[in-house]
Amino acid sequence: MISVAVVDAETPGNVGTIARSMKNFGLSDLLLVDPPELDPDGEAYGFAGQAREDILPAAREVSFDHLVENYHTVACTATTNEDDSSHVRYPAKTPAELADSLAGVDSDTCVVFGRERVGLTNDELERLDEICSIPASADYPVLNLGQAATIVLYELRGLTVERDQHPDDLHARADETAVEGLHEEFSTFLDTIDHPEEKRHRVRRLFRRLVGRAHPTGREAKTLRGVFRRARGRVEATTRERRADEE
Structure with a gap:
């Protein structure tokens, strides 16, 4: 109220x-x-x-x-x-x-x-x-x-x-489960690309602040999570191919 x-x-x-x-x-x-x-x-x-x-x-x-x-x-x-x-x-x-x-x-x-x-x-x-x-x-x-x-x-x-x-749609902010899922996916993505370990905590914190200000919708959170998951998959596949070539 x-x-x-x-x-x-x-x-x-x-x-x-x-x-x-x-x-x-x-x-x-x-x-x-x-x-x-x-x-x-x-x-x-x-x-x-x-x-x-x-x-x-x-x-x-x-x-x-x-x-x-x-x-x-x-x-x-x-x-x-x-x-x-x-x-x-x-x-x-x-x-x-x-x-x-x-x-x-x-x-x-x-x-x-x-x-x-x-x-x-x-x-x-x-x-x-x-x-x-x-x-x-x-x-x-x-x-x-x-x-x-x-x-x-x-x-x-x-x-x-x-x-x-009234004609306006309410801003349907994603629930906390979806938002936390996005943060977890981003954190895993940083690990996958081997971002400098001493900088990961700061980057995760910056990303959390950014998402907190943005108030993403459920669809936006799901889409971003999918982008990070797909990018992570590409990085992992490339890494496996490179290791296979080296062997």
């Missing part, structure tokens, strides 16, 4: 806009940390569209600690003040990359949006599990809170909207 949290929103209208986007893209659980007053006759309900009937009135007020303790958390932020030399939660995923990544997460997830003017603080970012940032022009990278939420939730629609309600 994917929930949405808004931390310390200043404008009720943005809360309503986010609730509406949740309704658009198949989410229903809205969590509010230090929210403004949401008057049923005010702009939050006015901006919420049909979400005024269910999502907004059912929103729960929780603490930031509650998010950290109960969910796999994704911080949505425009800038992180980090680079590859500082690893608070660097690097950030794009919304599309986040959707692919969360397809393999079994635990409850909460996508966390911060304040309109300053977003989430660095201390808050440090407590969350990963970061999502929307690529935008360097001249003006900061999006309105409601716009940012709409973009992120749109990209997550493949995980939250039933297949028969």
Whole structure:
């Protein structure tokens, strides 16, 4: 299940806009940390569209600690003040990359949006599990809170909207048995080609990281495993022929 949290929103209208986007893209659980007053006759309900009937009135007020303790958390932020030399939660995923990544997460997830003017603080970012940032022009990278939420939730629609309600196919990641089988085949392939023994562990680790980022489908894992098996067979056949000629 994917929930949405808004931390310390200043404008009720943005809360309503986010609730509406949740309704658009198949989410229903809205969590509010230090929210403004949401008057049923005010702009939050006015901006919420049909979400005024269910999502907004059912929103729960929780603490930031509650998010950290109960969910796999994704911080949505425009800038992180980090680079590859500082690893608070660097690097950030794009919304599309986040959707692919969360397809393999079994635990409850909460996508966390911060304040309109300053977003989430660095201390808050440090407590969350990963970061999502929307690529935008360097001249003006900061999006309105409601716009940012709409973009992120749109990209997550493949995980939250039933297949028969939208035209996109879910990313069917290979199960762990298939992925481990691919790693075993690659490891055997390295042994077969007599890759330098002192380098094999590092190459296996690099391959595991590559596959982990790629999230291959079952068919892709099976095909790659077949390629390594076929290549290994060719190497073994060539080796046997060479030994026979030498004899």
